Amino acid sequence: MTQQQRVIVVGGGLAGLAGSARMAEAGLAVDLFSLVPVKRSHSVCAQGGINACNEVARQQGYSEYEHFDETIYGGDFLADQHPVLEMANWAPRIIDLLDRMGVPFNRTAEGYRDLRLFGGSLFKRTHFSGATTGQQLLYALDEQVRRLEADGAVTKYESWEFLRPILADGADGPRCVGIVAQDLRTMQIRAFRADAVVMATGGAGLVFGKSTNSVICTGAALARCYQAGAAYANPEMIQVHPTAVPGADKLRLMSESARGEGGRVWVPRKKGDSRPAREIPEAERLYFLEEKYPKYGNIVPRDIATREIFDICVNQHMGVDGGNQVYLDLTHKDPEYLTRKLGGIMDIYQKFVGVDPRHEPMKIFPGVHYSMGGLWTQYTAGSYAPSEPQPAHVSGTETACDAEIGRGMLPGAPNNMMTNIEGLYAFGEVNFAFHGANRLGANALLSCIFDGLFSGVGVANYIRDGAPSTAPAESIPQSVFDSAVGAESSRQKAITDTAIGGDHADETNPYIIAKEMGEEMTAGCTVVREEARLQKTLDRIAELRDRWSRMKLADGATWTNQSLSFARSVGDMLAVADAMASGAKARKESRGAHYRIDYPDRDDAKFMKTTFVTYDAGEGRARVEHREVRAELVAPRARTYGKVDKEEPAKAEAAAAGV
Amino acid sequence: MTVATTNGTAKRTAAANSRKVRFRIKRCDGPNKLVRWETFELTIAKGENVISCLQKIAANPVTTEGKRSTPVVWDCSCLEEVCGSCTMVINGQARQSCSALIDVIAPDDGDTVTLEPMSKFPVIRDLWVDRSRMFDALKRVKAWVPIDGTYDLGAGPRERPEEQAVRYALSECMTCGCCLEACPQFELAEDESEWDKSFIGAQALSQARLFNLHETGAQLKGDRLETLMGPDGVSECGNAQNCVKVCPKHIPLTESIAAVGRSTTIHAISKWFSGK
Ligand SMILES: Cc1cc2nc3c(=O)[nH]c(=O)nc-3n(C[C@H](O)[C@H](O)[C@H](O)COP(=O)(O)OP(=O)(O)OC[C@H]3O[C@@H](n4cnc5c(N)ncnc54)[C@H](O)[C@@H]3O)c2cc1C
Ligand code: SF4
Ligand code: SF4
Numbered sequence A: 001m002t003q004q005q006r007v008i009v010v011g012g013g014l015a016g017l018a019g020s021a022r023m024a025e026a027g028l029a030v031d032l033f034s035l036v037p038v039k040r041s042h043s044v045c046a047q048g049g050i051n052a053c054n055e056v057a058r059q060q061g062y063s064e065y066e067h068f069d070e071t072i073y074g075g076d077f078l079a080d081q082h083p084v085l086e087m088a089n090w091a092p093r094i095i096d097l098l099d100r101m102g103v104p105f106n107r108t109a110e111g112y113r114d115l116r117l118f119g120g121s122l123f124k125r126t127h128f129s130g131a132t133t134g135q136q137l138l139y140a141l142d143e144q145v146r147r148l149e150a151d152g153a154v155t156k157y158e159s160w161e162f163l164r165p166i167l168a169d170g171a172d173g174p175r176c177v178g179i180v181a182q183d184l185r186t187m188q189i190r191a192f193r194a195d196a197v198v199m200a201t202g203g204a205g206l207v208f209g210k211s212t213n214s215v216i217c218t219g220a221a222l223a224r225c226y227q228a229g230a231a232y233a234n235p236e237m238i239q240v241h242p243t244a245v246p247g248a249d250k251l252r253l254m255s256e257s258a259r260g261e262g263g264r265v266w267v268p269r270k271k272g273d274s275r276p277a278r279e280i281p282e283a284e285r286l287y288f289l290e291e292k293y294p295k296y297g298n299i300v301p302r303d304i305a306t307r308e309i310f311d312i313c314v315n316q317h318m319g320v321d322g323g324n325q326v327y328l329d330l331t332h333k334d335p336e337y338l339t340r341k342l343g344g345i346m347d348i349y350q351k352f353v354g355v356d357p358r359h360e361p362m363k364i365f366p367g368v369h370y371s372m373g374g375l376w377t378q379y380t381a382g383s384y385a386p387s388e389p390q391p392a393h394v395s396g397t398e399t400a401c402d403a404e405i406g407r408g409m410l411p412g413a414p415n416n417m418m419t420n421i422e423g424l425y426a427f428g429e430v431n432f433a434f435h436g437a438n439r440l441g442a443n444a445l446l447s448c449i450f451d452g453l454f455s456g457v458g459v460a461n462y463i464r465d466g467a468p469s470t471a472p473a474e475s476i477p478q479s480v481f482d483s484a485v486g487a488e489s490s491r492q493k494a495i496t497d498t499a500i501g502g503d504h505a506d507e508t509n510p511y512i513i514a515k516e517m518g519e520e521m522t523a524g525c526t527v528v529r530e531e532a533r534l535q536k537t538l539d540r541i542a543e544l545r546d547r548w549s550r551m552k553l554a555d556g557a558t559w560t561n562q563s564l565s566f567a568r569s570v571g572d573m574l575a576v577a578d579a580m581a582s583g584a585k586a587r588k589e590s591r592g593a594h595y596r597i598d599y600p601d602r603d604d605a606k607f608m609k610t611t612f613v614t615y616d617a618g619e620g621r622a623r624v625e626h627r628e629v630r631a632e633l634v635a636p637r638a639r640t641y642g643k644v645d646k647e648e649p650a651k652a653e654a655a656a657a658g659v
Numbered sequence B: 001m002t003v004a005t006t007n008g009t010a011k012r013t014a015a016a017n018s019r020k021v022r023f024r025i026k027r028c029d030g031p032n033k034l035v036r037w038e039t040f041e042l043t044i045a046k047g048e049n050v051i052s053c054l055q056k057i058a059a060n061p062v063t064t065e066g067k068r069s070t071p072v073v074w075d076c077s078c079l080e081e082v083c084g085s086c087t088m089v090i091n092g093q094a095r096q097s098c099s100a101l102i103d104v105i106a107p108d109d110g111d112t113v114t115l116e117p118m119s120k121f122p123v124i125r126d127l128w129v130d131r132s133r134m135f136d137a138l139k140r141v142k143a144w145v146p147i148d149g150t151y152d153l154g155a156g157p158r159e160r161p162e163e164q165a166v167r168y169a170l171s172e173c174m175t176c177g178c179c180l181e182a183c184p185q186f187e188l189a190e191d192e193s194e195w196d197k198s199f200i201g202a203q204a205l206s207q208a209r210l211f212n213l214h215e216t217g218a219q220l221k222g223d224r225l226e227t228l229m230g231p232d233g234v235s236e237c238g239n240a241q242n243c244v245k246v247c248p249k250h251i252p253l254t255e256s257i258a259a260v261g262r263s264t265t266i267h268a269i270s271k272w273f274s275g276k
């Protein structure tokens, strides 16, 4: 064949960049699309670090297997287990690779990579670069991809927006053969052909209005695949991070590393105590996480810390100054040490709040942070097949399997991280594959890079041996591409036409519709959920979708029209919001981040299942099914994190003994 | 406390610290289009920044004269001063708009905030400029470590904490362009073909130093120095030191410039001796 085989990667965060590098190395021509210059992708925000078993932890009794076991337990047994095992096995190699790329990981006195403690683990297994680890990893991958770009192996389309996948008829069902995208400067809409398309478009925090995410994390790209037929799994699993700083435009994260480095969460014991924090003596402070969870203390997983903070503030009204805030205190640490280990977040707090957290405790409250759910993806299981699922792993004892590559997933399998649409893949935060019902801190960066490196090879194999080998995208009739472009052009025209004349009521203002969506989703579908409230959220979303369909644009420009791009995304975000709330309503149990006051317990018999949502184009609504979780490797157990519950010790004991 | 606000003219309770601030914004509909100024007045609550104000203007773009305009176009992403997107000239100085707190830059009732696009890069529309040249400069100085591919080949070189600290500080550069906006030697070049004809600027010089400091990265040191000995290279720096004063990441740019300057001199001498 004369034509070089092509792959499109949508998204240049860690997942997209790692995938681009790997696939370019495999000889594919890579076209890389991103809303922003890839070096400005949201991954740049990640602060705390990236997990991997390492030699120090290993000699203390840790292992790749324990990392795997922790991740499954942390995710409350909702994740399919094979991919998680493979990811944990790869983790140390990924750190080595990043190290070779020149990531300035913090070092010990002897020059080895330094480690810190992170949530959900009792071992130091988090590698870091100050408190801007994501930035440093993103830059390292960005540099490698720039090198490939200079060599002509990667072509970048930055400031381009993905509008829809292009589907053609495949052997069994639709097959993805390209995308429609728009240049956000000239507003040109164009089709691009490719033998496979990898979505690496990140999370959907903006659906909640304010979150810790970047403003480009709208979830619109996910929504466009979902509305084109890709299944959306576990949409209800949204991580609310316990420690964010509320702001007028966003919630700024104070990384879990603040607690990993010794930060303590507390409120005054006396309700309404108005003394400045530093004047409240030790004995009059309530370190509620340490009291309830003596084993993990402040580093319990996020969902647990979030609910405890929420309970203290909202139910017990014990928040600092009577408001929705608690202290996150690092003032007992040496300021110089804090600058060295946590400088990035110390600066953010000081810059945006105007107070130096080295000397005054920070005031924080939970904020929407991460989407565990995402596009549903497949994989081929690896060679590890225990005769029965294993009980909890005990540190320091022999592991149930070794860390050989291929134990969890079959390397190079073409279906690894392929969605239900042939040729359409999902890497990174936009898929649902690794984190179950709750993600452990510092596992996201790992899963993103792992997807790119590991599953990138499967994409190359699919293109070489699968449908594209006999019917390359180049052979698909032009009409398929023209009609996709036509559809997007009409969708755009319908929106821009509304900019002519008309009133400017809040009712039909896309910015106001987006704001109301965010407020509704935050109120009805975050920390605490309940049947009637979720129904109200669904009703509100339906109302907002109706208003959106009558929306009036404030700018009819044909050059660099950001309002158009935003307004179009709002419609797609409403489809995501509907899937999230529908998934939450259908899951009548509590698991990980999903907490239902009307169903407070985990119900494995009915709900140890993946929420599998497809888009009903006729109704314009989510259709929810539940599918079995593949849990052949580790047996489910109660997830207590050694909680000491003064009121209900008996119940916790019983739960711990087995569900 | 604010009640759920719906737009820039939202109703407020307990207006103790609420006040009005004017935003004078330099607007332009696109390349070769006329520049115009528009003024918007907003009610400001405690803790707002330039971004939250631009968001309010987008929701209700009505000028102080009561004229309905369009939402202002600008670039932003992280909103926590780490991605570099939202750089613009605020009250005469290039900086990030996400970390420009209104309480600090316009503390009093009736204050005015002036927003302009950076002047050293071509304007796309309003406050959004095209900084492709900065990314191109990274290519020109080969700002990467030339690894043997993404295979599993073990760890990278060991490094002392002091060396890590130097590299980390340089590696925090977010390609924002403040150093270039402030530099008297760095000029606007609209056309791609002009990019290598005038001073490359402190950002790329500092990145060249970063990769020269890495054991594997140093393999390309010769190439980098060759590039920086050209007509757009380090000799163009007039040592005005504006760059280091405005860098939001406090990158030691003048140290980098001096280090690269020394290296190019040594490189030139050794070339001269070896007759290459
Ligand atoms: C504040 C913060 C701190 C964090 N800290 C940590 C941490 O310490 N450790 C950890 O493991 N995880 C952390 N996380 C999570 C982690 O950062 C993310 O999960 C991860 O970076 C996601 O990477 P990604 O490659 O999937 O997507 P992203 O980095 O979000 O990139 C998405 C890409 O898709 C592009 N894109 C999106 N939509 C479109 C479209 N329509 N058209 C074209 N392009 C599009 C964007 O331009 C971008 O290039 C943190 C998250 C936040 C918010
Ligand atoms: S020191 Fe050099 S690079 Fe920095 S502002 Fe002055 S002339 Fe520009
Ligand atoms: S050196 Fe500083 S001012 Fe210049 S681009 Fe980098 S971060 Fe911005």
Ligand code: FES
Pocket: B075, B076, B077, B078, B079, B080, B081, B082, B083, B084, B085, B086, B087, B096, B097, B098, B099
């Ligand atoms: S938006 Fe990223 S630096 Fe301001």
